[in-house]
Amino acid sequence: MGYSRLKKRLSFIKILAISFGLIGLGYAGIGLVSSYWLVLLVLIPTGIGLGLMMPNLNVWTANEVPDALRGRALGGLTTFMFLGQFLSPIVSQPARQSLGMTATFGSVGISLIVLSALLWIYRKKVCHAVNSTVGTVTAPQNS
Numbered sequence: 764m765g766y767s768r769l770k771k772r773l774s775f776i777k778i779l780a781i782s783f784g785l786i787g788l789g790y791a792g793i794g795l796v797s798s799y800w801l802v803l804l805v806l807i808p809t810g811i812g813l814g815l816m817m818p819n820l821n822v823w824t825a826n827e828v829p830d831a832l833r834g835r836a837l838g839g840l841t842t843f844m845f846l847g848q849f850l851s852p853i854v855s856q857p858a859r860q861s862l863g864m865t866a867t868f869g870s871v872g873i874s875l876i877v878l879s880a881l882l883w884i885y886r887k888k889v890c891h892a893v894n895s896t897v898g899t900v901t902a903p904q905n906s
Contacts, residue, residue, distance in 0.1 A: 787874070
């Protein structure tokens with residue numbers, strides 16, 4: 764609903780940086796709170812961040828690739844999204860066992876906030892490095 768309005772004002776890379784920041788804010792919040800209700804409250808930014816990230820990555824990918832490869836590219840994006848969801852508990856398990864659940868969420872949250880800041884600061888360099896033609900453009904090309 765709100766993605767199209769936000770996309771009119773911000774580029775793909777800026778929305779991605781904001782998404783990582785919001786997800787990180789929620790995860791860091793989990794590391795700080797101890798009440799079930801407070802966990803639900805701090806997960807609101809995470810949901811907003813994920814809600815922005817999914818359409819942003821799909822539209823950005825669709826705008827970057829040639830028409831003949833669009834289905835394959837979006838299929839690859841979806842595959843890696845689900846692969847990440849599958850592998851995340853396996854990969855994070857050693858940290859959870861050594862640090863505990865809240866410290867693991869907190870450290871991942873801080874890492875995502877740092878990633879968000881780096882993406883924001885170096886957004887043009889990142890888009891150049893991945894040969895993005897529309898990553899820093901505010902309005903979608905195919906509208």
